[in-house]
Amino acid sequence: MSSASQIRQQKLIDSIPENGTAKTIGQLAIELRPFYALRDIDERSVKARIRSDVELLKLVYKDLLECEGGRKDQSGKKSITVKWKNNSRPLNRVALSTAQMIAFATIKKMGTHLLPRHMEDSLSVFTSASENEAISQSSALNPQAGDRKNRSAAQKWLSKIQSVPERIEFIEPDVSPDVEEKVHRALMEESAIDIKYRNNQNWKSVSPLGIAQQGARTYLVALYQKQTTPITLLLARIRDVRQSTAIFESPEGFKLDAYLAKGIAKPESAFLSPDKYGKDIKLKLWVKGDTQWLKETPLSRDQWTELCDSDQPQGDYILSATVRMTEGLVWWLLSMSYHVKVLGPQHLIKRLQHDLQLASQNYSSKLTE
CATH class of the missing domain: 1.10.10 (Arc Repressor Mutant, subunit A)
Incomplete structure (x- = not known):
């Protein structure tokens, strides 16, 4: 505008x-x-x-x-x-640039899962403003079209903005609005809360340390009372919340980013010490030629590739990149199936061999339909 x-x-x-x-x-x-x-x-x-x-x-x-x-x-x-x-006159109108209009229209489609619902509702004025701005710009381009046609044109344009999941899309689990609001309030106020988790009927005191979103799932990073190691709780599994008389506690030097760098999934310690998770490793892969997109969307800033056969520019290649060791990395490599082969490090090769053998056993025996 x-x-x-x-x-x-x-x-x-x-x-x-x-x-x-x-x-x-x-x-x-x-x-x-x-x-x-x-x-x-x-x-x-x-x-x-x-x-x-x-x-x-x-x-x-x-x-x-x-x-x-x-x-x-x-x-x-x-x-x-x-x-x-x-x-209720506002102080200022919501004036959006074209870039802001597209950004808020995209936010509306992607959702704002990290926010409690009462805060998410407060953004509705901006997502509505993105529609308003689209109508206004359509009106400026087609002043003779009339409000109805310009509104239709704007909605058609905004319908062309979509968000596509990287992998399979899951349905969000239901989270109690009351639980969500109380958890966020405690997180903001740095106060302890009592929760009932899953089927446990007993109240447990926890200190909320952070909220993390992974795909369709929202997690609470918290510290149980009298414990020293934070844990990750699925927000949808918290059935009830109340104010606690316990004192809020946080591990000395705790940083949410550093904690999440190890990944939300629990480390598999049979092949690598848990303290190695979240640390950088040098990943080396053989990549099948039909997976050229790994060159276009690299795994790291220092990624380099080398063709296996210089006469075939679209053929198989070797890839090297510095990546963070997490269970998410293991799952991604498994999902790549025959398109990649890990050449290093050795502990990652052994882990993948173990998991692939178990997966093979699932398909080697006769299954009952």
Whole structure:
């Protein structure tokens, strides 16, 4: 949206009294003519533009009311009035650039899982503003199309913005809104809470240390009372929460980023010491030629590749990259199936051999359909 349009709509907001008093479109046209009149357009055109802006603002501000007034205009029709409901005039309009409009439209489609629902609802004004901005830009490009066609064009455009999951998409587990809000409040206030987890009927005191989102699942990183090692709890498994009399505790020097660097999944210690998780390793792979996208979306900044046969630029290649050791890395390598072969380090090769042997056993025996 142009800066002129932003200024114009802000002036319109400012001209509607915040005490709930209504103003007619005619009154607004007289006050705002300098901001709406391009060259020598007539009063009727100014009113039409104000009505159009009012319709756009109503999409964002639900407390902006438009109704028929008691007085009649010169044509004998009842005048249209505009007012704010319950002294709710905003300080500023939500003015979005094209980049911001696309960003909020994308957020609306992707969701804001890390936020509690009451905070997620507060973003609705911005996601609505992205739709408003799309309609406004469509109107600027097609001024003769009319509101309905421009609204349809904007919705069609926003429908072209989609988010596609990297792998298989899971359905989010249900999380109690009450649990979610209490956990976030305790996290913000750094206070301990008592929880009932899964089928355990006993209350357990925990100190919330952080929230982490992985795909469709939201996790609470917390410290049980009288423990020294943080644990990861699936938020959907917390059945109830109450305020605790316990004292909030945090391990000395605890950093959420460092904790999550080891991965949310519990380390498999049979092949590698747990303290090695979260540390960098030098991964070396043989990659099948049909997997060229690993060159285009590298695993690390220092990734390099070398063709197995220089005469086949799209053929098999060797890849080397510095990556973090996590269970997520193991799962990703397993998901790549025959498209890659790990050449190092040795502990990772042994782990994959072990897991692939177990997987092979699942398919080697006769299965009952």
